[in-house]
Amino acid sequence: MTARSVLVLNSGSSSVKYELLEPESGTSLADGIVERVTDYSKALAEVFDALPSLDGLVAVGHRVVHGGDRLYRPTLIDDQTIATIKELAPLAPLHNPPALLGITEARKALPDLPHIAVFDTAFFHDLPAAAAEYAIDRDIAEQWHIRRYGFHGTSHRYVSEQAALFLGRPVGDLNQIVLHLGNGASASAIRGGRAVDTSMGLTPMEGLVMGTRGGDIDPGIIMYLWRTAQMSVEDIETMLNRRSGVYGLGGEVDFRELHKKIDAGDAAARSAYAVYIHRLRKYVGAYLAVLGGTDVITFTAGVGENDAAVRRDALTGLQSLGIELDEDRNIAKDRAARRISADDSPISVLVIPTNEELAIARSCLAVLDAR
Numbered sequence: 572m573t574a575r576s577v578l579v580l581n582s583g584s585s586s587v588k589y590e591l592l593e594p595e596s597g598t599s600l601a602d603g604i605v606e607r608v609t610d611y612s613k614a615l616a617e618v619f620d621a622l623p624s625l626d627g628l629v630a631v632g633h634r635v636v637h638g639g640d641r642l643y644r645p646t647l648i649d650d651q652t653i654a655t656i657k658e659l660a661p662l663a664p665l666h667n668p669p670a671l672l673g674i675t676e677a678r679k680a681l682p683d684l685p686h687i688a689v690f691d692t693a694f695f696h697d698l699p700a701a702a703a704e705y706a707i708d709r710d711i712a713e714q715w716h717i718r719r720y721g722f723h724g725t726s727h728r729y730v731s732e733q734a735a736l737f738l739g740r741p742v743g744d745l746n747q748i749v750l751h752l753g754n755g756a757s758a759s760a761i762r763g764g765r766a767v768d769t770s771m772g773l774t775p776m777e778g779l780v781m782g783t784r785g786g787d788i789d790p791g792i793i794m795y796l797w798r799t800a801q802m803s804v805e806d807i808e809t810m811l812n813r814r815s816g817v818y819g820l821g822g823e824v825d826f827r828e829l830h831k832k833i834d835a836g837d838a839a840a841r842s843a844y845a846v847y848i849h850r851l852r853k854y855v856g857a858y859l860a861v862l863g864g865t866d867v868i869t870f871t872a873g874v875g876e877n878d879a880a881v882r883r884d885a886l887t888g889l890q891s892l893g894i895e896l897d898e899d900r901n902i903a904k905d906r907a908a909r910r911i912s913a914d915d916s917p918i919s920v921l922v923i924p925t926n927e928e929l930a931i932a933r934s935c936l937a938v939l940d941a942r
């Protein structure tokens with residue numbers, strides 16, 4: 572019998588990432604990215620051209636960034652789901668509209684298959700109110716659905732489950748901090764498998780310093796730029812999304828290049844890195860306090876999986892908090908899930924490759940099997 576496969580699509584503002592995989596075995600059959608997308612029907616045609624046989628394909632999984640307060644379970648897509656995702660566009664103007672275009676075209680191409688939306692916000696839907704609420708006027712917050720939604724949830728959940736497997740302990744018994752450090756970056760605090768805090772908020776702009784986003788800022792900056800520097804809302808938004816973070820400060824979005832600049836004596840690159848690390852350490856400290864101590868801290872995504880200097884600088888000097896890195900393990904070139912703390916470190920520090928596509932594909936099968 573042909574194994575069941577799922578096509579996972581991640582339709583972004585300028586690219587469509589895809590992977591065809593067999594969720595039960597974890598086997599990847601094909602993956603790739605179509606870049607500089609302006610026409611989603613052409614982009615999807617390119618995806619289908621690149622795929623091997625679709626025998627065994629049972630569903631198409633779509634990554635959708637924002638599910639708002641109504642959509643959080645992996646959801647079989649019908650016209651109602653599409654209408655709801657459309658209504659949520661103002662909450663995620665850069666992300667949800669392209670996801671919808673991808674969904675629309677994929678449904679046209681594969682009308683007989685179930686299409687399932689998996690939301691980046693889902694894992695954080697049940698954050699405790701104390702972590703989810705902003706301390707602003709309650710009536711306004713309720714009217715406009717303003718709360719901390721959190722993002723990268725598929726990754727935080729997957730990585731925390733993998734961390735528990737790695738440690739050979741039930742996820743329900745562990746306090747965890749997960750640091751998802753890619754172009755976008757977010758931290759989460761997880762108690763017994765349930766997220767209790769996360770660094771991204773109403774939008775993916777809050778929290779850690781990222782490739783091109785600055786994370787936490789004083790909201791007063793926005794009014795000041797609008798009123799006094801006479802920047803438009805669009806200009807401010809573009810600056811905060813695309814010309815901030817390590818790129819805004821140091822002129823580089825890729826950490827490999829940032830390190831080269833630092834090594835060449837570039838002061839701006841050095842301060843960009845310092846601000847990045849400072850913020851990361853602050854969140855680790857905050858989440859240790861939120862959780863009342865953690866069993867494990869896990870690094871994941873492009874920077875987290877590959878950049879030993881970031882991992883060292885984020886956690887160095889924290890022996891008094893129970894964190895003892897093993898630098899040989901930290902710098903070892905290894906792509907598998909691994910421990911980088913010393914054996915006697917009270918807190919285990921792990922590096923675990925994230926795999927959002929596999930997690931989405933598994934969620935799709937769970938939806939099918941529950942039908």
Ligand code: ADP
Nearest residue numbers: 752753754755824825826827872873874877878
């Ligand atoms: P995205 O948020 O786009 O999914 P990724 O998780 O793929 O991002 O992370 C991409 C980032 O990872 C790159 O911009 C780069 O900064 C970083 N990165 C990738 N490989 C390395 C490496 N070998 N060393 C340091 N940083 C790396």
